[in-house]
Amino acid sequence: MTGAETLAQKRPVSVAVSPWRPFLPLVWLALFGVLALLLAVAVGSVAIPPAELWAVITGEGSSLHNTLVWELRAPRALAGFATGGLLAMAGALMQILLRNPLADPYVLGVSGGAAVGALAAMLAGTGAFLLSGSAFAGALLSTFLVFGLAHGTGSWTPARLLLTGVVVASGWGAVITLMLAVGPKDKLPGMLYWLMGDLTYAQTPWPALVLLVLVCLLVIPLGRSLNVLARGPLQAAALGVAVRPLEWTIYILASLLTALAVTTAGSIGFVGLVVPHMLRLVLGNDQRLILPACALGGGALLTLADTLARIVIAPEQLPVGVITALLGVPTFLVLLYRSR
């Protein structure tokens, strides 16, 4: 962090020197991400000595250790990384779209729709695959519902989108409470864990990882327009940005990212709200830098948090949301306190 910070402070000077210099923080964050992933693979409730770990990586480990590393730890670590990255990026996009620092990926009801889909699948007792599908369908349904309603007949504003989203989200909230109230007792723990966010449900990390990379590549060319939009729609329009199409693109992108994140690991809170702010405090508010930084930083934070959640009181497992908040709150407060 301190490395990234000194770089950020030097940034105005170094821009003149090399155009790539401002992107150095991304290298640091990528390094941090790789370290978090390595840690996630290296530790768990079963201790694997470093020499044995190396043997596993080179394909000569014992079958138990192979299973632990390749079947349990690695997919979960990657899923955690992808989910964290998706959530942080979605949060950053929502904050630009709604021009509201309190916006998070869930504020417009995407996670509520996904939760209703997932809980319905759990009540019906379907398999894990249908559960993911149902959650994803719920998220998309909610996205298009809000999209359609916010469009309405009158003029469109971010405030109107926000209100529509918040009201739809409350509607989902009521449905979730109803499902929890009437659901059979034996299904309740699973439903609650899903709502708290839990990487136990992560099936395969690949869809989320692929989307993360794709969206990163997609938003980099958009970065300049996003920077202008963050200053206000009038300025953006005056500077030749097609505001309305850009806003809808952001909305659809952010919803898609959230939908896949929630489908992968349930509604994990905090990451999507705080990681973008954290990175802005350190790196400034250039979207070309912040969005990929969110992908890396959010991913690293969630991977680290999930690793801790697995081992803190092992063999009991904590929900990852507990750790993300416990790690993130003090970090964020320190950054906020030191800024300016």
Place this chain on the structure above:
Amino acid sequence: MIPTLRAPISAVLLAAFSLSATAEVCVTDDRDREVCLDQSAERIVALSPGATELIWAAGAGDAVVGVVSYSDYPEEAKSVTSVGSHTRVDMEKLLSLKPDLVIAWATGNPKEQTDRLQELGQTLYFTEPRDFDTIASNIERLATLAGTEKAGNERAQTFRAGVDELRERYSDAPPVPVFYQVWDEPLMTINGEHFIHEVVELCGGENVFADLDRLVPRIDRESVLAADPEAIIAGGMGEENRDWLTAWEEYESLTATSRDNLFFVPPSTIQRPTPRLLEGGKTMCKKLEQARDRR
């Protein structure tokens, strides 16, 4: 599905296997799956406190290498390695114990985790005892898998005999309308499909909420007052805590209150579908007999 085809095939397979030296054992679990082991289970992990009690009753306690939290009976189970809680199993810990049989709880363990365990090649036996009969047969089936048939079958027999004895004694007893309280805030009871309902019936009681839809329905005080049970039986927070019952004492109009038929049955003996249910059954029958005496 096609028994005419399956029978000859399995006969051939059986013949082929009986030639080899391995003694394969197969049983059907509570999800109607066939569970087969090449040899008797020697390293068993039990994923619910109830499963732990069942496997001990089957006489295979020595083979248990992993349990989950709250596995507090029998005493020896407390010192066995824990693999987390029944709602969230520490998969690493479980795999590291290299079990040859995992006893899962069909409606208690998360499906994601039991599915994953099967993908990873673990042999799972699902338990879901819903009445006296499945408790006994679970003990027998687990004993078959663990190669402890003698001890297991004996235990199952004792259990069945005990249940039969109670049934004989109370089947003609005058019925007592009973409200069984599972939880206090919110107020919860059991419907006619729950095994506790079977215990109530065994003792000649009548569960006043037997017709409700949900297995463990949430109800309000009014409906208890309206049903006016002759006896209220509560589990409660601990083994000695009667707090839940004192709340009923203010309702003088309740038959159960006016006749002082507010009874406590230790929850560990009645809320787990294990052989200890017989003990809880005996306690409950005694209480209902008291209620009849107070008429």
